[in-house]
Amino acid sequence: MSILEVKGVSKYFGGLAAIDNLNLTIREGEIRGIIGPNGAGKTTLFNVISGVYRPSSGQIFYKAGKRIDGLAASKIAEMGLVRTFQRTALYPNFSVLKNVTAARHLHARENIFSVFAGAVKKIEEVNIKKALEIVEFMGLGHLKNELATNLPHGHQRALGVAIALACEPKVLLLDEPLTGMTPTEKAQMIDLIRKVHQQGITILIVEHDMRSVMELCKYISVLDFGKLLVEGTPAEIQNDESVITAYLGTEDITSLGGEKVAT
Amino acid sequence: MIYFIWMILAQSYRLIVTIHDWQLYHVVLYGVGAYTSGMLAKNLGVPVFAAIPLGGAVASLAGVAITSVLLRTKGWGFYIATYGLAELIRLSWMKFRNPFGGSTGIIDIPYPPVVAGIDFSARIPYYFFSLGVMLIIMYMLYRLERSRIGDSFKAVSMDPLLAASTGISIPRQRLLACAIGGFFAGIAGGLLVHRLGAVDPKLFNITTMLYLLIWIVVGGTNSFWGPVLGVSVMYSLFELSRPLIQIRPMFFGIAMILVLLFMPGGLEGMVAKAAVRLRRLRGVQTAEAE
Numbered sequence: 001m002s003i004l005e006v007k008g009v010s011k012y013f014g015g016l017a018a019i020d021n022l023n024l025t026i027r028e029g030e031i032r033g034i035i036g037p038n039g040a041g042k043t044t045l046f047n048v049i050s051g052v053y054r055p056s057s058g059q060i061f062y063k064a065g066k067r068i069d070g071l072a073a074s075k076i077a078e079m080g081l082v083r084t085f086q087r088t089a090l091y092p093n094f095s096v097l098k099n100v101t102a103a104r105h106l107h108a109r110e111n112i113f114s115v116f117a118g119a120v121k122k123i124e125e126v127n128i129k130k131a132l133e134i135v136e137f138m139g140l141g142h143l144k145n146e147l148a149t150n151l152p153h154g155h156q157r158a159l160g161v162a163i164a165l166a167c168e169p170k171v172l173l174l175d176e177p178l179t180g181m182t183p184t185e186k187a188q189m190i191d192l193i194r195k196v197h198q199q200g201i202t203i204l205i206v207e208h209d210m211r212s213v214m215e216l217c218k219y220i221s222v223l224d225f226g227k228l229l230v231e232g233t234p235a236e237i238q239n240d241e242s243v244i245t246a247y248l249g250t251e252d253i254t255s256l257g258g259e260k261v262a263t
Numbered sequence: 264m265i266y267f268i269w270m271i272l273a274q275s276y277r278l279i280v281t282i283h284d285w286q287l288y289h290v291v292l293y294g295v296g297a298y299t300s301g302m303l304a305k306n307l308g309v310p311v312f313a314a315i316p317l318g319g320a321v322a323s324l325a326g327v328a329i330t331s332v333l334l335r336t337k338g339w340g341f342y343i344a345t346y347g348l349a350e351l352i353r354l355s356w357m358k359f360r361n362p363f364g365g366s367t368g369i370i371d372i373p374y375p376p377v378v379a380g381i382d383f384s385a386r387i388p389y390y391f392f393s394l395g396v397m398l399i400i401m402y403m404l405y406r407l408e409r410s411r412i413g414d415s416f417k418a419v420s421m422d423p424l425l426a427a428s429t430g431i432s433i434p435r436q437r438l439l440a441c442a443i444g445g446f447f448a449g450i451a452g453g454l455l456v457h458r459l460g461a462v463d464p465k466l467f468n469i470t471t472m473l474y475l476l477i478w479i480v481v482g483g484t485n486s487f488w489g490p491v492l493g494v495s496v497m498y499s500l501f502e503l504s505r506p507l508i509q510i511r512p513m514f515f516g517i518a519m520i521l522v523l524l525f526m527p528g529g530l531e532g533m534v535a536k537a538a539v540r541l542r543r544l545r546g547v548q549t550a551e552a553e
Contacts, residue, residue: 050428051427052424052427072427072432073424073427073428074427074428074430074431074432074433075432077427077428077429077430078430082428082429083428085424085425085428089422089424089425089428090422090425091417091418091421091422091425092421093417093421094414094417094418094421098414101414102411102414102415102418102429103429105411105415105429105430105431106429106430108411110410110411110412111412112407112412112439112443115406115407115410115412116403116406120411124411163425163429164428164429166429167429167430
């Protein structure tokens with residue numbers, strides 16, 4: 001069953017089509033890789049799905065035909081569709097733990113009056129407990145009281161994912177989660193993404209590291225100039241002529257990201 | 264007395280600053296509270312102690328109304344537009360003699376009554392009454408800042424896109440911030456008007472707003488104690504410089520520029536830095552002793 005359906009979506013900036021009449025169907029429980037050369041429209045696609053941009057045309061359906069295109073980003077997050085950012089997005093002046101508890105906004109029942117009534121105390125205890133679990137899960141437990149701005153890059157990326165997980169997503173959109181990581185950090189992150197997937201969360205992942213995408217995903221969509229170029233298993237993608245041409249001049253796609261993946 | 268009012272204004276304004284809406288209508292909301300409370304008590308005979316919170320409520324609504332019109336703007340556009348709409352309100356007080364009394368304002372506003380044998384219209388009881396109100400408001404704002412709501416305001420100001428992606432509705436939080444801030448500013452207005460017994464539009468002009476901004480910037484906005492310091496130090500200087508009244512604005516302008524240049528965290532930032540240095544010094548001493 002499809003959990004997310006992108007139907008004929010376009011997004012123009014001025015006269016330029018960042019994504020152009022794109023169709024994409026994501027099944028529930030899937031882990032889908034989205035790749036493509038720079039400027040192919042991958043991040044724009046995420047921005048359109050997550051409500052940062054309103055699509056110029058087309059529709060996006062989430063779960064049994066609920067239309068979500070044009071809704072506010074916060075509303076889409078509330079429905080269980082949560083994204084991470086390509087840039088390192090976190091609250092620099094909050095501690096690691098507070099970064100994650102702040103993201104439990106949807107699971108808090110606080111208003112101006114309850115602040116003084118103490119009625120939310122129990123819910124907040126649960127939220128802090130849950131946030132601690134997530135921080136531990138992402139391997140940041142020993143840093144929980146550190147200010148986010150003081151963390152090394154790899155940990156900051158992990159914190160970005162932790163913030164998204166704190167929203168308890170049903171669909172998680174990961175925008176280049178491995179950028180700038182050392183090989184060890186990459187391996188850990190891939191392992192964590194797999195664990196998240198095993199919890200039944202549907203994952204869409206945009207990533208330039210070809211080897212990791214092919215390792216993680218059973219099915220990959222390739223974008224080029226805002227259009228869907230081809231979809232298929234990693235093996236199919238690697239041997240597809242049009243994909244090879246899209247990555248200009250590269251005769252063998254595997255030379256971009258590492259060795260050939262056994263299929 | 265005026266010190267307490269400044270403190271309420273500065274502290275409630277800081278809550279709005281934590282979400283990064285440096286609006287320029289705060290002082291006018293203080294005026295809305297003053298006019299509402301004064302007119303309710305004078306024209307409709309509402310008891311003073313009921314009129315003050317009602318003034319707060321109307322000021323809060325006025326703040327929400329202004330901000331909701333301007334939700335599409337942010338940053339500089341928002342700041343300037345808030346000044347425009349605030350002047351609209353203030354000029355309507357000047358323009359309409361009835362019911363606002365025009366540029367001379369309203370006089371004969373009732374003083375607070377005698378409650379439980381204490382005459383609140385007298386100077387000393389009113390002083391303690393406003394001190395109490397200030398402390399309660401400070402406590403409430405302190406709790407609010409430490410709550411999830413306070414965190415969400417800071418989250419929005421640090422990274423609005425990230426905040427929205429975790430389900431925090433930015434328009435909603437911005438309106439909430441200005442509603443809370445406006446309410447307390449309105450209460451401050453009520454406190455003022457029932458002491459003065461009169462109100463006029465000059466009290467709420469842009470100069471007053473600028474002084475409020477100076478208190479806050481000089482004090483620092485990073486922590487709850489910034490405005491406390493700012494108002495305490497600057498308002499004392501303000502009172503002490505009374506003999507130099509003609510060059511006073513120049514003096515405070517220069518003070519603000521110096522603070523912006525040499526201590527961007529404000530007085531509060533200086534204190535924090537000094538505390539760190541002191542701790543380090545002590546650490547060195549104990550290490551040497553060992």
